[in-house]
Amino acid sequence: xxxxxxxxxxxxxGTPRKPFFSLDNxxxxxxxxTCILLAGHLSFGILESYxxxxxxxxxxxxxxxxxxxxxxxxxxxxxxxxxxxISVGILVRSPAFWxxxxxxxxxxxxxxxxxxxxxxxxxxxxxxxSVMLFLAADTVATLSIQWGNYxxxxxxxxxxxxxxxxxxxxxxxxxxxxxxFLAFAxxxxxxxxxxxxxxxxxxxxxxxxxxxxxxxxxxxTTVRSKRGQCIVVFLVAVGEMILRLRQVVYAPFYALFIxxxxxxxxxxxxxxxxxxxxxxxxxx
Amino acid sequence: MTPGRIARVLLTIFFIxxxxxxxxxxxxxxxxxxxxxxxxxxxxxVRHGFYLTEVxxxxxxxxxxxxxxxxxxxxxxxxxxxxxxxxxxxxxFDRDGWPDIYVTNSAIxxxxxxxxxxxxxxxxxxxxxxxxxxxxxxxxxxxxxxxWGDYDNDGYEDLFLIKWGRPELYHNDxxxxxxxxxxxxxxxxxxxxxxxxxxxxxxxxLLDLFVGGYYAEDIDLWHLNTTRIMPDSFEYAKNxxxxxxxxxxxxxxxxxxxxxxxxxxxxxxxxxxxxxxxGTGHPDLFVANDYGVSELYFNDGGHFREVGQQxxxxxxxxSGMNAAFGDILNDGNYAVYxxxxxxxxxxxxxxxxxxxxxxxxxxxxxxENLARDFGIELGGWSFGAQFGDLNNDGTLDLYLANGYISLxxxxxxxxxxxxVAGGNSTIIGDAKNWPAFDGRSLSxxxxxxxxxxxxxxxxxxxAQAVGVTDTYDGRAVALVDLWNRGVLDVVVANQKGPLLVYxxxxxxxxxxxEFQLEGATSNRSAIGAEVTLYWNGQKQMxxxxxxxxxxxxxxxxxxxGLGKNPHMEKxxxxxxxxxxxxxxxxxxxxxxxxxxxx
Numbered sequence: 066x067x068x069x070x071x072x073x074x075x076x077x078x079g080t081p082r083k084p085f086f087s088l089d090n091x092x093x094x095x096x097x098x099t100c101i102l103l104a105g106h107l108s109f110g111i112l113e114s115y116x117x118x119x120x121x122x123x124x125x126x127x128x129x130x131x132x133x134x135x136x137x138x139x140x141x142x143x144x145x146x147x148x149x150x151i152s153v154g155i156l157v158r159s160p161a162f163w164x165x166x167x168x169x170x171x172x173x174x175x176x177x178x179x180x181x182x183x184x185x186x187x188x189x190x191x192x193x194x195s196v197m198l199f200l201a202a203d204t205v206a207t208l209s210i211q212w213g214n215y216x217x218x219x220x221x222x223x224x225x226x227x228x229x230x231x232x233x234x235x236x237x238x239x240x241x242x243x244x245x246f247l248a249f250a251x252x253x254x255x256x257x258x259x260x261x262x263x264x265x266x267x268x269x270x271x272x273x274x275x276x277x278x279x280x281x282x283x284x285x286t287t288v289r290s291k292r293g294q295c296i297v298v299f300l301v302a303v304g305e306m307i308l309r310l311r312q313v314v315y316a317p318f319y320a321l322f323i324x325x326x327x328x329x330x331x332x333x334x335x336x337x338x339x340x341x342x343x344x345x346x347x348x349x
Numbered sequence: 350m351t352p353g354r355i356a357r358v359l360l361t362i363f364f365i366x367x368x369x370x371x372x373x374x375x376x377x378x379x380x381x382x383x384x385x386x387x388x389x390x391x392x393x394x395v396r397h398g399f400y401l402t403e404v405x406x407x408x409x410x411x412x413x414x415x416x417x418x419x420x421x422x423x424x425x426x427x428x429x430x431x432x433x434x435x436x437x438x439x440x441x442f443d444r445d446g447w448p449d450i451y452v453t454n455s456a457i458x459x460x461x462x463x464x465x466x467x468x469x470x471x472x473x474x475x476x477x478x479x480x481x482x483x484x485x486x487x488x489x490x491x492x493x494x495x496x497w498g499d500y501d502n503d504g505y506e507d508l509f510l511i512k513w514g515r516p517e518l519y520h521n522d523x524x525x526x527x528x529x530x531x532x533x534x535x536x537x538x539x540x541x542x543x544x545x546x547x548x549x550x551x552x553x554x555l556l557d558l559f560v561g562g563y564y565a566e567d568i569d570l571w572h573l574n575t576t577r578i579m580p581d582s583f584e585y586a587k588n589x590x591x592x593x594x595x596x597x598x599x600x601x602x603x604x605x606x607x608x609x610x611x612x613x614x615x616x617x618x619x620x621x622x623x624x625x626x627x628g629t630g631h632p633d634l635f636v637a638n639d640y641g642v643s644e645l646y647f648n649d650g651g652h653f654r655e656v657g658q659q660x661x662x663x664x665x666x667x668s669g670m671n672a673a674f675g676d677i678l679n680d681g682n683y684a685v686y687x688x689x690x691x692x693x694x695x696x697x698x699x700x701x702x703x704x705x706x707x708x709x710x711x712x713x714x715x716x717e718n719l720a721r722d723f724g725i726e727l728g729g730w731s732f733g734a735q736f737g738d739l740n741n742d743g744t745l746d747l748y749l750a751n752g753y754i755s756l757x758x759x760x761x762x763x764x765x766x767x768x769v770a771g772g773n774s775t776i777i778g779d780a781k782n783w784p785a786f787d788g789r790s791l792s793x794x795x796x797x798x799x800x801x802x803x804x805x806x807x808x809x810x811x812a813q814a815v816g817v818t819d820t821y822d823g824r825a826v827a828l829v830d831l832w833n834r835g836v837l838d839v840v841v842a843n844q845k846g847p848l849l850v851y852x853x854x855x856x857x858x859x860x861x862x863e864f865q866l867e868g869a870t871s872n873r874s875a876i877g878a879e880v881t882l883y884w885n886g887q888k889q890m891x892x893x894x895x896x897x898x899x900x901x902x903x904x905x906x907x908x909x910g911l912g913k914n915p916h917m918e919k920x921x922x923x924x925x926x927x928x929x930x931x932x933x934x935x936x937x938x939x940x941x942x943x944x945x946x947x
Contacts, residue, residue, distance in 0.1 A: 135356055160691075160699035160721050163374075171367045178364045201371035202694025203378075215582065215774055262782035263765065266772025273771070312764035314695055 095147045097229060101222070101275075102155055117165045118154030124169040125150030132177050146173060152190040155275070157197065158206045168193045168205075182337070186329035188286040188321065195322040198315050207315065219269060226278030235282040237291060238298045242277050243268065245302030253309060267317075276317050286325055288332045297328040393815045394856050397801055398740030401816045401839060401851035409471040410464055412848040415456035417491045417513070420573040425785035428754045429762075430570075430578075431455075433543055433563075433619075434513075435824040435842040436494040436900035440506045441466075442479075443524030448829050448904050450840055451476075451508070452848050453492035457571075459485050461492055461510075462848075470832060480527045481508060481519055490514010490539070490570075494825070494900035498547030498556040500597055502873040509558060511900070513541045513570055516560065520601075534595075535602050540566050541590050547895030548623040548632050549872050549925050550610070551651040555597035556872045556895065561618025561636055562590015576780040580617060583770040583777060584666035586640035589617035611653040616641045622672040622897040624683055625879060627711050630927050632877050635662075637669030637687045643701075647712070661706075661716045662687075667698040671899045675736030675745045676890040677723075677802055681881060683890070685716070688731030688749065688899070692792055695763050699726040700734075700749075724808045725749075725800050730792035733899035737828040737837045741859035741910030743889070744802040750823025750841055750899075754786075755793030762789040794820040797841075821846035829904035835861040835938060837908050842900070860911040860937045864920070866893055869945040871925040874905060878925055882909050883918040906940065 102118070125146045133141030153168045172193030176185040179192070197205045230236045250264035267273050281287075281301060287294050304320035313319060350358075390400040405411070414435040416428075423430050434455025439448050447466035454461050460482040464472035476482035485491045494511035501507070505521035518534045519527035541564035547556045564570065565588065568578050580586035592612050595603035607613065616638035623632040631648040638644065642663040646653035657663015662685070671688035678684075682705045689698035702720035709715040720726035728734075730753040736745040754762070765784040769777055776782045797817050800808035812818075821843035831838040831850070839851040862882070866875035876895040881888050891907045911917070917937060922930040924945050935941055 132360070136353075136360075158697055160697060160726050164371075167367060167370055171364075174360065174364045174367060178361055196368060197371065198694055200368070201374070203375060204371070204697065206692075206695055206697045215585070219773060257784075259765070259784040260782045262776045262779075263769050263772070263784050266769050266776045266782070269773035269776065270771035312761075314764055314767050 092144065094229075095144050095151070097225070098148060098151050101225075102151060104221075105155075105218070117159075117162060118151065120162060121154040121157070121165040121169045122147060122150030124166045125153065125173050128170055128173040132173065136177055149173060149190050149193075153193060156190070156194055156207045159204050161204055164197060164201060164205045168197045171196055181330065182333050184329065184333065186286060186326040186333075188280060188283045188325060191280055191318060191321050191325065195315070195318050198318065207318070219274065222274045222278070226274060230278055230282055233282070233284075235284070235294075238282045238287070238294050239277050241295045242281055242298045242302055245299050246277075246305070249302060249306040253306065256310070273317070281321060286329060288328050293328070293332070297324060300324045300328070390816070390854060393811075394854065397811050397815055398742055398856040398859060399815060399836075400854045401799075402854065403816070403819070403849055404852045405848055405850040407470075408850055409467075409473060410450075410848055410850055412452055412462050412474075414452075414843060414845055414848070415454055415459045416845045417455045417457065417570070419570045422573050422576050423570075423780055426780060426783045428756065428786045429783075429791070430780070432754060432844060433824065433900070434491060434493045435844045435846070436492070436511070437825045437827045437840050437842040437848065438495045438497055438896075438902035439827050439829045439840070439904040440497040440902070442497075442506055442521060444505065445524075447833065448831055448906070450827075450848075451481075451495050451497070452842055453495055453510075453900075454485060455491040455493060457485055457487050457491060459491070461485070461495075466831065478526070480529075481510075484510060484517060490541075493543050494545065496545050496547055496896040496902050498558075498876055498895050499872065499874045500547070500556045500558075501601065502555070504873060506874065509545055509547070511542050511545045511560070513564065514539060516540050516542065530601060533601055535604070536595070537566070537593070537605070539569070540593065541568060541570065543619050543900060544621045544636075545896060546621050546623055547874070547876055548634075549877055550594065550623075550632060550634075550648060551596070552631065552925060552927075553597075553599075554868070554870055554872055554926065555599050556874060556876060557597050558593075558595040558603065559621055559623070559634060560593040560595070561621050562592060562615075563617050563619065563639070564590055565615075566590050577778055579778050579780050579783070580640040581774040581778040583640055584668075586617055587615050588778070589615050589638075589640070591615055592618065592636075610651065611655070612646060614644060614655070616644065619670045620672040620899045622674060622894065623877070624674045624892050624894070625877070626683055627714055630923075635672045635685055637672040639668050639670065640666075641669075642666045643669050643672075643687055660714055662701070662703050667701070670732050671734045673734055673736055673898050674892065674894075675747070677736065677745050678806070679744065679804070679887045679889045681888055681890045686725070686734050686736070686747065688728060688734050688751075690730050690792070691727045692730065692763060695767055697727075700728055700731055702726075723806060725798075728798045729795040732824045733826040733901050735826045735828045735898045735901070735903060737903070737908065738910030739799070739837055739839075739853060739855075740801070741836065741855050741861045741912070742804070743885075743887075743910050743912035743915070744804040745889070746802050747798070747800040747808060748826050748828070748839055749798040749800065750826050750843075751797060752795035752820060752822040753792040754790055755820070755822050756786070756790045757788045758790060758794060760789040762786055762791040766791060793822065796820060797823060817851065819849060821849070825899055825901040827898070827901045827903050828908075830863065830906065830908055833940065835863065858913050860913070860915050861909060862911060862917070862935060862937055863906050863908050863940040864922075865906045865940055865942045866922065867942070867944045868924060868926070869947060870928065871945055875924070875945070876905070879923040880907050881921045881923075883920070884911055884915045911937065
């Protein structure tokens with residue numbers, strides 16, 4: 066979910082267009098996720114501890130500011146780190162304090178270490194959470210049910226998420242994913258004999274909605290072309306399908322963890338090839 | 350090397366360090382745990398001051414719990430919906446001065462057992478001749494628990510049988526047998542309950558009865574009209590069974606007054622216990638609910654108000670399965686222990702230890718969850734837990750039973766469970782939407798926890814070191830000095846498993862004292878009587894309970910460990926009637942039988 070709604074969406078090359086959100090509008094995403102957090106907490110008590118969420122946010126912002134200063138020689142705007150921190154605060158569930166700080170630290174640091182051609186390729190919070198689930202499974206789980214199982218919160222998140230994502234021109238990503246998930250759910254039901262309702266069930270949970278609306282749509286870690294985005298998100302759904310057949314509880318996180326960077330690498334490689342070809346053509 | 354490059358190398362090292370941190374934490378925790386693994390009794394006695402030896406077979410107890418088989422429509426998830434019913438309660442039903450054991454069975458046609466203490470280290474099942482064995486007959490449901498209380502003050506403990514089905518009240522005929530008095534008492538025809546407690550909520554000297562429903566009471570689990578019987582939410586469900594408070598009218602009849610006195614809930618109750626948490630003289634009621642928040646009812650003298658959110662215990666929803674009180678810091682305040690679910694990497698709810706917040710009391714009482722700080726947070730799929738001084742060192746320890754469904758060791762149901770549990774209420778609420786268990790385990794084969802209290806705010810798990818090595822699906826725990834030796838033994842009821850009797854061997858240098866109370870103006874069982882023991886400049890408070898933990902009842906006799914060479918000061922008994930009795934310097938190493946003064 067980190068950078069889930071990075072405020073400036075890069076328009077396709079050659080089609081100059083005024084960015085939908087101006088600089089000031091970068092606060093919309095943090096404000097929106099804060100509202101979701103507060104609504105979830107005040108209505109369902111999703112946070113057992115304000116301190117843990119605060120720890121995740123503070124760690125995230127502090128590290129971003131320090132690393133940005135050191136490596137980019139500028140004061141990086143904290144909006145992105147705030148979203149990473151709050152995402153960690155919502156999604157990580159642990160009775161201990163340290164996983165919140167550690168997950169934020171891993172998420173932010175990954176942006177500065179795991180870079181190819183000056184681009185980070187993993188969605189930071191997806192990276193951090195996947196690492197924590199994989200390496201600290203005895204202490205960490207993710208939010209899965211704490212938003213209740215009722216229709217109203219589901220409708221609210223679907224409605225608000227759809228509006229935000231549509232305004233960012235990224236609803237096609239969510240749409241393709243949902244359609245793919247549903248198709249694969251019925252396929253899994255047919256293959257495994259599980260009731261189809263149980264296969265569809267995850268997508269009806271609020272946590273999952275956060276994933277499909279925001280994490281997979283992160284502009285910084287999705288490919289540029291619309292067609293490419295559709296293909297990639299379909300492949301995320303395929304990866305999730307495979308992991309679900311292996312009964313991996315956190316299939317969506319791991320699928321994005323694998324497919325997302327792979328797609329970015331391919332794009333970087335293609336850009337590189339295109340640049341070399343252009344240089345060759347340009348050479349007299 | 351340029352400064353930028355150096356910074357990048359340092360950052361990479363930092364990043365690798367971050368990635369390695371969880372691995373290091375895990376290794377550190379594993380090393381600490383392995384330090385506490387010891388095998389033989391002598392080592393355990395030296396290190397921890399006690400050792401538990403499982404002696405059920407040698408003691409003549411070969412009871413194995415049988416789970417119910419419910420309506421065939423539930424067959425795919427039968428292990429889950431039929432996962433409770435094993436219970437244990439302690440009673441001296443024949444008043445011979447030796448505690449006896451009553452255990453429930455849960456298959457239709459199966460027999461409950463009443464193990465009479467034969468005074469020679471063995472027990473004999475006398476339930477058939479006493480008339481309380483064949484209580485799971487077709488059409489009447491099955492047993493899920495039992496609590497004992499002398500509702501008619503004739504000096505003999507009577508039996509309330511908790512069931513998924515027709516609840517039963519049996520009158521104890523002076524230890525010679527039991528007479529079924531359910532209809533005369535005015536109890537309802539059907540309740541699907543897992544918890545009940547005896548307590549005198551209105552202080553009239555007569556024991557009343559609280560019963561907490563689990564499945565809705567209009568459901569006959571053997572003849573279902575619908576499969577929509579599951580909770581409509583994993584953590585916010587309110588479609589469970591109703592609650593009952595049966596007010597004892599004193600003529601063998603009870604009147605259901607729950608709504609009248611302010612108890613109105615349809616959460617899925619799994620455990621209840623009562624204690625005077627505010628020093629008002631009225632027992633407050635704590636209810637641990639599955640699929641939701643716990644409820645705390647302050648008793649304002651016969652009328653209750655639910656203060657879960659206000660006090661802090663009713664905000665974060667979990668899967669409450671236990672309610673036990675313990676003065677774990679020897680400061681005259683009760684902590685409340687509620688067990689929940691923790692499964693590595695999937696669901697880390699953590700158990701709750703609700704401690705009174707510093708500076709709060711009375712109607713402003715608030716609690717904070719300090720389970721992690723005290724080291725008793727993670728106990729797997731936790732069920733029954735009881736506080737008791739297992740090594741007689743003067744502080745209350747904690748025994749926790751756990752493990753949900755142990756079937757195929759190599760295959761887990763967790764993936765399917767988590768898939769459906771997170772789904773919409775229309776999906777989770779219908780049993781037919783749940784994938785079939787197909788022989789898989791769900792948090793099975795778990796190691797039990799025996800947490801030893803260091804008296805300074807930390808507990809350490811010594812289960813493996815002190816001989817508790819079983820991995821059955823533990824449900825109910827009862828603590829009792831089975832053989833009048835001045836030590837607490839442990840009896841554990843396991844779902845689809847054997848009844849375990851852990852005989853305790855305690856380092857002899859630690860002293861002890863015990864109290865057996867009998868009410869006169871108060872209810873004769875003295876349930877609700879509060880005993881505060883003062884020694885070595887400290888005090889510990891315990892209360893006679895009419896049911897505590899999960900599906901369990903400890904011995905009504907109160908056991909206090911005192912440590913080495915204690916200087917005994919006094920014991921103060923506050924009877925449910927309000928009378929206060931003080932005994933100066935009671936003798937050590939004795940069971941004191943105390944009757945309420947006229």
